[in-house]
Amino acid sequence: MSEVKEASGATPPRPRQIPAALRPLHWMGIPQGVLTWQPKLPSRNWTIFWTCLGSFTFLYYYDRKECRRIRAEYVERVRGLSEEVMQPSELPRRVQVYTAKYPGDDDYEAGVQYFKRYVKPVLVGAAVDYEIVSGTRLGGLARDLRDRIHSRRRNLAGVQPWDNKLGAAALPFSLTPAQALQRELDGAVVLIGRPALKEWAWALKEGWGTFIPAEPIDRDQQLAELLSEDNAFDEIFKEDVDNADAEVPLEKPAAPSQGFMLPSKVAFQGAKRSLPMGVPDAATSQSPVPEGTTPAPAPELPPMLPMPAQPPICFVDFTDLVGFRNIPRTMVNFFNRRKEVRNGGEAGLAIVLGNKNDAREFDVRPRGTVPSEPLQGGDLDWGVEEEAFYRPKFHRTLEIIAKERERYYNVLREELSASRELARGEREPTRSEKYERPRGEVELRQDRFQHERDWRNTEMGYEIAKTGVGVAWDDQWRGSLRVLRPRGPDESVPRKKYPDAPAEEQR
Template identity: 35%
Template sequence: MSSLPGDSVFPESNPKLTGIKAALQYTGIPPSWLDKRPKLPSRNWLIFIGVTSTVTGYYIYDRRKCREIRQEYVDKVKHLAEVPLHSLDYPRKVTVYGAKWPGDEEYDRSMKYFRKYVKPILVAAAVDYEMINGKRHGELVNRVAEDIKRRRRIDSGLESPPVMAMPLPNSSPEDKRRRELEGGIVIVGRPTFKEFMAGLKRGWTEGLEVVDKEERLSQVLESDGHFDEPEQDVDAPADSADVDGEPIPTASRLPPSKSFSAFTPPHLRAPSPQPPSAPSSEGSSIPASLNAPPASIPSQPPLLLVHFVNHIGLSQIPYMIWDFFNERARVLSGAEAAYRLIVDQTRPFDAPPPEALAQLHETASQSSLPPPPSTATGTEIGADTDATTDISTSPARPHFAELAPSDLDFDRDAEEWYKKSTVRSFASEIAKARESYYKALSERLATARSLARGTREPTKDERNYPPPTEVELRAERMKKELRWRADEEGWETIRPDNAVAWDERFRSALKVFVDPPSDFESTGNTDSSTQS
């Protein structure tokens, strides 16, 4: 129907608002907002919301499971913290060892792992702990070996025990030893296990003499010729040495370490330097009966072997991301390890039989490489070894796992996660650093001697920044050599192709914490004094 001209057209009235819209129309909200119908977001927004919510939800789920797992094990052991303790007794205490992971600048990664995943369960059970961490490779070996030697010297009467300012009850050596056996030792990761076993063997095998490493190294460096004076003409006047202006008879004024003439009187000849050897019982003040390694080893605290892998490097970033969203696996592993220690269920240390070990040594001796220093008899770990050997081109050595599964293969798979560049070039990097240092040392030494003797005037830079003297250069060289040799020795201990140190005396002295039986919780027996 058409409208005639002049007819009035009235606009259609808006529908009457009801419900919440009627209440909100007087709040100042634009009416267009009240009439707006919801619709799906765009494709890009849907992708963003879906990915973000999935990642966030997976993260929240993982962290919630972590709290549940940790709380579950805390509830299992928290009643032990409520057991009354006598006023003169000590709580149970364990020793935690951690070593530096190869290729990681953070030396305390293993200790961070212990504090985050194992420590909460121990704290809930009122178990005390002492953490010992090695900052460089091989540092833990020396620490364990020196502690054992000190104990042997005290037990044999060669050294007096430390005197306490105030004697306390239950503080005798016997009581301390009993508490150590009741506690335990926590070993975090494969590098820590190798260093601990190497230190254990060295401490129970070497003599009891207190060896000054700096003095022994100085005897070795004395004959290397880096600080020797250039040979002078024998026809030079006798008083020519007094005109160099050197105020004091430093080491540079002394005769060279090597004999410069066949006609030098015998009493003026420097003794021919000899490489340092292990102190023998003949020249030692310690009786041979006390200095000899014991035929048997006393029982050691049980070992808790904690699995630990540290992912570093660009190629392992995907595994880092996976571990970030699967934190519950490490929480469960750490909680189970702590629970094994708390319930105190142990078994003897499992090692291959002696015949299998003999076969391993024979096979290693037939290869082109020397036998592993950790299994050689009568040799010091890392001594007289070729530090520049590239294991990537070396033939594979037989391993304990090829003979029979044992505790010596604990966490062996973790060695596959070592940074490849570190395994390939660790020793060569030390050799390059040593070569570049000695290449620049001759020029620095010549500068120090010329300034000390006044043969030339110092430059403006040398006045503002005095170069090191010869004494300072000798101290610097000693410090660097100590660090380089310690790193080489420590790397020989933890190298993936080197076996774990072993001694047949360990077979009856070591124990390992194990999981409790399946019916352990049903019996309600979680007393830490229970032994297998």
């Protein structure tokens, strides 16, 4: 008790006196607590927090500052091209930019954003035009380029006229086909990432190295005809329910005859069922084809090998880090964007300062020794290390499609049965069917056609981009492909000096 009393009766510490130099400030109204404040270090936890926050802030600021400086350096090295005077009949140089959907990433614009962020500023600084061709699905770029090459082959063979823009014939400076081809060769092909390289090479092989029909074909119409003769929409009777799974293929699409029936055929079959007995239908009333006669085969164009010279190629390294396991690398790259800016600047510099005359030959192994699996050697192995960062989900693409197809056909069979029962009046609609009428047979066929088209296109794209499969190659391409070489640190385009302009504008 005595100790408590002594503690309670202890005199409080004397307040800190205001320094003599600060006393006038006290009489001016500044509180005494402000004048007697003694700063001290924060606690351990606060020290760790402020240290980490300051470090990350400085890293971010320094990296973005360096990005602006590096980008400005590369733009300044090519700005002289944008100051050159062009004649009214001249067109700026144009390059083709190819980007493909990155395996495992749902954002198909990732490659386009990378190009616009790191390579485009250099092209804009040099007044170089560009055209982006982007694949929105796996294999989309390959299919687009293949169709373009087929159209080009028909143009060169004279079976299809050259495409002219509306009103181009009336323009005094419109390009002829020969001038348009020359302008294309004077440009370049920019490939963003290894997926774009694989799809581009596949399109070259399928476009120039195969037989094609002389007349343009509608691939959707072809698929519709192939899918119009299967048994997926055949009538399933009650005694055949046990064998329904065997009738409708679920594991994979049936041969080339599975799927969608055109609306005209659906209407024809409906009319055929309602014909009275004794009335011949259109199929039986036609005259038979005489024996010994076969329909004339459609004319085809042979492969063009060796293929014509292609614009010089520029490879742009691009790795799309997606997925949980790539989070550490993504965090490190967030504070090291200057590396991407420098890589994009080097690629842009090679595009602007390079041309088909000083480009090097495509580096590949000797003739007959190029394997079909990586490592293939030379330029065919460009970006092969990117495949190690693909999401594991991408490797299960075929398995995922098989499960989706099986689940879809199970639901389709139920919807088709309900739709036909209601259409025939075999039963009354349920409470839910009164509010939401089941889809008709024509709608179900169209929906199935769209699903099958997407599945088949995805399967084709997976076979092109999957790991363990190399880049498509043909030995007859030698001499037709060239690659833009990297530029040295001293190569640039000097800016013009105008004597009447102020010195500040000349710099």
